[in-house]
Amino acid sequence: MSRQHWLTPWLFLLPSLVAVIGFSLFPFVNTVILAFTNARTIGGGRFTGLDNFGRLLHDPAFWTAAGNSALYVVVVAPALVVLPLLLALLVRRKLPGITFFRTAFFTPVIASVVVVGLIWSWLLDTRGLVNGVLQALGVLRTPIPFLTDQWLLILSAMLVTVWRGLGYYMVIYLAALGSVPRELHEAAQVDGAGRFRRLLSVTLPALRPTMVLVAVLSAVSAFRVFSEVYLLGGPAGGPGGADTTLVMLIEQVGTGLRGDLGYSSALSVVLFLLTLGLLVATSRLDRNEAAS
Amino acid sequence: MNSLSRRGFLVGLACATALAATGCGLSGGDPGAAGGPVTGEVKGSITFQTWALKPKYTDYLNGLVTRFQQAHPGTTVNWVDQPADGYLKKVTADAAAGALPDVVNMPPDLSYPLAKQKLLVDIGSAMPDAAKDYLDNAWSAYALPGQSGSYGFPWYLNTGPVFYNKALFTQAGLDAEHPPTTYAELESAALAMAQHSDRKIAMLGLTPVIADFALYGVNVMDPGGTRFTFNEDKGVRFVELYKKLYDAGALIPEALTANYTGAGTKFMNQQIAWAPGSAYDLSNFKTNAPSLYPNVGITKPITNTGHATMFVQGLSVPESSKNKPTALAFARFVTNAENQLAFAKLVNIFPSTKGTMDDPYFSKSDGTDEAKVRVAAAKQLGTAVNYTPVQWSDQMLTVLQQQLAEAMLGKKSAKQALDEVVAQCDKLLAG
């Protein structure tokens, strides 16, 4: 399919390239420049070369944050590739009342973030519902410190992220399920394939690109997680800041009139490069699997 | 995309290139005009920005605007109220772009970095006769430590009582009519409560903030305001006190990760029994926790210094204002004694002008809870100190909270944790 004029594809792309370059990549150039300075939010600064990057390498807070963000991706992204798909398969059939269920499953996506944080704190608090039930049943003597232990806290935040992502990625899968060609299903049925066989041999292969897309999107957003950890672990990022993520660190460093704009820009640039690496790795993984 | 916006985009691209070439945010703010009285006609239009006062106080503020415009024909005041969320980011973006409104409501910690960069009008020299109208401790809240000048008209003050939950006190076998008045009494009451409830009910909901150290009698900074000193022995003892309470279950575990709002919620759902607050919190309790309200006890804040802590809000005028004479005149008008008194009566906060507190409203109680709190707080304000240094920043607060959590968890000793906070905060202060 290469018989079109060379300009045609670029005309198709023009509006979105203009929008994306003009309002996202181009302003980011400014961030990149600031990363090599000691600028403050207010009051300017001067070029300091690679100082910010050197400082970053020796900043334990950076390594903690990078580790937490990476851990987040490893746990959350696979869960968000699989669970929403199962959910989409569950709700795709037309059953009485299915509209209600689909909409209800989407509500975590649109519910107010603050309310979500409040409810989950209630569930997981030392005196919260989960601990209360477990203690009443006699399973526990002392409550589980979901929100005050470094590891349990980040696990709880991951749980909330997955919970919020369910409905969102479910929608993407639903649309993709719509484009699985009907002929393929019919052919498989003629061959006598059962429902489960057809899921494995027809639906899943057809959904593969979508699964890759969901993997990329969920990995990128998991790496940039902020709200869930902030809401459950407070602005300081969990006990002693042990659960700070990269975006939280950028906020902590750069927010406010006394923000260290230079250093927070350097952190943003590193965040950008790390996500880029993550993206390349995800697509490599996909290509290798596809090849084998 | 039509041709107009495409052309607009190209213009923008050119500007952004210019920005990128210099790095926007790299150039310092416009250096302020040389000091000295600001003279000129009070005329023309200005924008006045407040923080989350709409819709409750709309009538009051519109009244101010109308009366000012009547007193100064030819002026227009465009009142803009910003919502509570995101105010800091809004002010930051406007300040970075040199686009702050002519009169801006800001607390001292927001004005400090702007004043330091000479982005705010020095009211001391622009209006030399203004200082005498305001209480000294309020006026000095907008000064730069170690330098002359003052960068905001104090608008209102606040100080508060401590609220405690009488029912929880009684349950724990404590005397609900005689709440603790010293740190030692608070400690033993808290320990008793935790023990009695098998660690289910905690007295306290927050690790200490910087003002709490000062209330305990710790010297937070050296007299010149150049470095932090709260890792002194007294500071260490204060943290050790909290550690003891934490271990006993008298400080709620979630305190390690909570913020002020979180602690307020915990008081309202009766998980903690002791919460410092403000006079207007009574209405919050009444509204959001009606069954708690009858059990709320009110007492004086505990202090080792004899002074309570207070909070100041004020109005500043940016150097970038195109109409400084009108902006200054309006800011002074809003913060004059008469207008502050009216506002204080409306909101349950306190005026910062000299003599205004002599109004019987602040000294005579009509027996209601609100009036009792008001009279007590007004008395307390006479000697209150703004214990949060203006140099204290969000970044420093984060460091303090993080290190205190480490100390509570026993990962560090109180001394080690405080040394670390002081070292990091000194670095932030110098940076």
Added chain:
Amino acid sequence: MSGCHESAVPGTQRQERHFHGAQVGRYLLLLLVLAITVGPFLWQLSTSLKGLSEDIYSVPPSFVPHELTPGNYARVGEAVPVWSFALNSLLVAVANVVTNCVGASLAGYALARLRFRGRGLATAVFLGSLLVPFEAIMVALFLVMRSLQLNNTLVAVVLPGAISALNVLLMRNAFLALPGAVEEAALIDGANAWQRFTRIALPSARGTVVVVAVFSFMYSWDDFLWPLIVLSDPSRYTLTIGLSYLQGTFVNDQRLIAAGTMIAVAPLVLLFTVAQKHFFRGVGEGAVKG
């Protein structure tokens, strides 16, 4: 026209026997997920309906208002000019839906179905922009809008999200899934790229276009920080900002705030309910009818 082509798959008689067991199992699963997902929403709804004598922060939280009252909604209307804020939001959201559906479909089609030099680079540009953290560029973007003299206009609110890279990638994915055969036939018939796009590809990917529409509406409807920064005249604020006025400096009524969030969320629920059956609009119908 059935929304879900699965139900139209012939030869399901074989499964009729399992109908009851499978159906019951399916509903049990649906109810389980329902229980996990709706909690916060339900609490918000119940808080917004609670009377003045009820505690908000009880432990455990109460999900049933004892003194059911719609009064909080009326009070939101009195406190905040909901309609004028909603109109601003609607303008911005509709503009965003249009720009995203058009722009992302065009770009997605080019990336998926047209062969040209520089395609890899173009894809990389979109991926790259997906990775730019918005907070990092916000102030610079604000300055760009000021230099375009667009600050304090709704246009400036629309522009940064006008065509999001995410939607371009979603559309690209949808076009990639289309079988090539039909389009090749059209190519042989001499259809140019534009004709193939509008007559064949786009109708086949309608489901994803609806998803893009829902997502762009949702994003711009919920966006808080950017409109707050770029607008300076509160009369132009969008609903999300407008409703945050319910949170005052001094006293807050959580019932009112909850009622406000319900008002903000209602159009999204409505939109989703209407749109969800179109998510499945895909190859089957498109290719036949197109």
